[in-house]
Each structure stands twice: as C-alpha cells, then as structure tokens.
Amino acid sequence: MNDLPGISVVVPLYNEEEVISTLFDRLDALIHSFAGPAIEIVLVNDGSSDRTAELILNKASADINYTAVSLSRNFGHQNAVTAGIEIASGTLGLMIIDGDLQDPPELLTQFYQEFTKGYEVVYAIRENRKENILKRMSYSLFYRILNSVSKIDLPLDSGDFCFIGRRVADQLIAMPEESRYLRGLRAWIGFKQIGITYSRESRHAGESKYTFSKLLKLAHDGLYNFSDVPLKLMTSVGTYGILISIAYFVYVLFARLYTDQVPTGFTTLIMVVIFFGCVQLLSLGIIGQYIIRIFFQVKGRPLYIIDKVKSHYYNGKV
Ligand code: UDP
Ligand code: MG
Numbered sequence: 001m002n003d004l005p006g007i008s009v010v011v012p013l014y015n016e017e018e019v020i021s022t023l024f025d026r027l028d029a030l031i032h033s034f035a036g037p038a039i040e041i042v043l044v045n046d047g048s049s050d051r052t053a054e055l056i057l058n059k060a061s062a063d064i065n066y067t068a069v070s071l072s073r074n075f076g077h078q079n080a081v082t083a084g085i086e087i088a089s090g091t092l093g094l095m096i097i098d099g100d101l102q103d104p105p106e107l108l109t110q111f112y113q114e115f116t117k118g119y120e121v122v123y124a125i126r127e128n129r130k131e132n133i134l135k136r137m138s139y140s141l142f143y144r145i146l147n148s149v150s151k152i153d154l155p156l157d158s159g160d161f162c163f164i165g166r167r168v169a170d171q172l173i174a175m176p177e178e179s180r181y182l183r184g185l186r187a188w189i190g191f192k193q194i195g196i197t198y199s200r201e202s203r204h205a206g207e208s209k210y211t212f213s214k215l216l217k218l219a220h221d222g223l224y225n226f227s228d229v230p231l232k233l234m235t236s237v238g239t240y241g242i243l244i245s246i247a248y249f250v251y252v253l254f255a256r257l258y259t260d261q262v263p264t265g266f267t268t269l270i271m272v273v274i275f276f277g278c279v280q281l282l283s284l285g286i287i288g289q290y291i292i293r294i295f296f297q298v299k300g301r302p303l304y305i306i307d308k309v310k311s312h313y314y315n316g317k318v
Pocket of ligand 1: 100209
C-alpha cells in the first residue's frame with residue numbers, strides 16, 4: 001500500500017483548458033514549497049467538452065502527486081466537488097478550491113495553521129471580489145437573506161473555498177443529500193470552525209462556468225434546503241389575506257344594510273381576483289420546490305458517475 005498523503009486539494013474543472021497550465025504551475029509550486037504533510041491534488045473533470053479531461057489524465061499519469069477523475073457528463077460544481085471529496089486520500093484533511101485560480105492555492109499554509117490549532121473547518125471569507133458590481137451585490141444580498149432565514153449560522157461571504165479536516169470530509173461523504181449546498185452542509189456539521197479573510201482574484205482566463213441558471217439553482221438549494229421560512233411566509237400571507245378580506249366583507253355588508261353607498265367597481269374586483277390567484281400560484285410553486293427535492297431524494301440516484309480515474313492512491317471501484 002502506498003503511503004497516503006496528508007492533505008488532498010480538490011479542484012473541480014469544467015471547460016478550463018485555458019487555465020490548466022497556469023493552474024498546474026501554481027499547484028506544483030505549492031506541492032514543493034509547502035512546509036507540512038505531503039499533498040495530493042485531486043482534479044475532477046466535470047464533463048468538459050474541451051481538452052480538460054485529456055490534460056488532467058496526462059498530468060496524473062506523469063506525476064504521482066496528481067489524481068485525475070473524469071465524470072461521465074456535467075453534474076454541476078457541487079457534485080464535482082463531492083466526487084473529489086470522496087476520492088481524496090488525504091488522511092488529515094482536504095482543501096477545496098476553484099480551478100480558475102480565483103482562490104489562491106497558497107492560502108493552504110494559513111488554512112493548515114488554523115487546522116493544527118484545532119479547527120476542523122477553516123473557511124475563506126472574501127474581503128473583496130474583483131467581479132462586476134451587480135454580481136457582487138446579488139451575492140451579498142443573497143448571503144444576508146439566507147442567513148436571516150436559515151436555522152443554522154451560515155458564514156457570510158464565504159463560498160466553497162475552505163479546508164476541512166478528515167472527520168468533516170467523512171461526514172460530508174456520509175450525507176446522502178441530493179441537491180447539495182456544500183457550504184451549508186459544512187456549517188451544519190459543526191465542530192470548531194473559523195473564517196480567514198482573503199482577497200478574491202478575478203478569473204485567470206476564460207469565462208465564468210456558472211451560468212445564470214446554475215447560480216439560481218445553487219441559490220434555491222441554499223434557500224429551500226436550509227430554511228422553512230418560504231412555507232411559513234405562505235401561511236402568513238394567507239392568514240393576513242383572510243383577515244383583510246373578512247374586514248372588507250363586514251364593511252361591505254354594513255354599507256349595504258345601513259347606507260346606500262355600496263362600493264362598486266369591476267376593476268377592483270378583477271384586480272383582487274388576479275392578485276389572490278397569483279398568491280396561490282406562488283404558494284404552489286414554493287410547495288413544489290420542497291416536493292421536487294423530496295422527489296429527487298427518494299429516487300436515490302448517485303450524485304455523479306465516474307468515467308475514468310487515474311490515481312496513485314485511489315483504489316475504489318469505478
Ligand atoms: N465548475 C464545475 N462544474 C460546473 C460549473 C463550474 O466543475 O458545472 C467549476 C469551474 O471549472 C471552476 C469552479 O467550478 O473551477 C467555479 O466556477 P466558476 O469560476 O465558473 O464560477 P464563479 O467563480 O464565476 O462563481
Ligand atoms: Mg470563478
């Protein structure tokens with residue numbers, strides 16, 4: 001049996017061929033300069049249509065410090081990271097980074113320092129983002145809303161860039177949750193956690209691989225998996241709607257019986273009908289969000305399917 005590495009660095013990659021050679025340079029430098037346990041790099045190709053798969057498999061063939069996993073299709077960032085976590089051999093812990101070098105790999109030194117102080121989760125907090133103002137504002141607003149409605153304390157302005165101890169990684173692996181919001185699950189697991197700030201670079205090359213619909217899905221997964229506030233909101237809107245209707249009903253009845261100023265107005269009537277029709281549709285949609293998650297969960301399909309693995313350490317079946 002090979003001597004297992006102490007730390008694994010998990011890197012999900014989706015159509016990142018433009019970044020890969022710089023990424024390898026930075027990771028090679030990290031492997032050689034890091035003053036700590038041996039490092040294994042786990043590269044996960046999330047069904048790229050460019051040369052990403054070939055490039056990472058070649059790298060893993062040439063360099064035993066690299067493990068390459070290629071998924072059978074695009075399963076999405078969260079599932080690609082999950083695949084990496086499951087395959088990683090790091091006995092002490094794992095670092096999770098983006099492949100576009102927005103997260104500096106060199107932060108491992110600080111992460112590991114905190115880990116040795118007893119923190120099982122060390123997450124990175126973005127001090128500033130070099131992205132457009134609209135994206136920055138939406139992120140910031142979303143994290144604040146999510147934090148105020150979720151049952152657990154989700155750290156603000158922290159993404160998936162983090163270091164997790166082996167115990168936390170094992171817990172994540174044991175979670176069968178289908179629509180994964182890893183930063184939420186990570187907070188949910190508990191143990192001692194700490195955040196360290198860093199400045200988020202802009203993407204090294206290429207375009208963001210998170211399309212608007214993928215981002216929306218992530219936001220929904222965060223919201224519906226960690227909060228029941230949308231359901232409660234429906235109940236409140238319904239209750240207040242009924243109270244207001246009853247008050248209006250009493251007023252109309254009173255006006256009809258004791259005065260001759262009965263309210264008229266077809267327009268008002270139509271608007272009220274449309275309004276409540278929409279409230280009902282919205283409520284059905286919210287219930288639907290929870291039901292669809294139950295639906296996918298009970299099917300129990302695997303979170304990802306592996307096509308190829310090249311690894312010096314990983315002996316699992318494919
Ligand atoms: N990614 C992935 N699968 C996807 C989308 C993205 O593995 O379906 C990877 C991508 O290659 C990158 C990381 O996830 O390494 C973060 O994506 P990106 O940089 O495009 O997101 P952004 O930083 O714009 O939020
Ligand atoms: Mg990025």
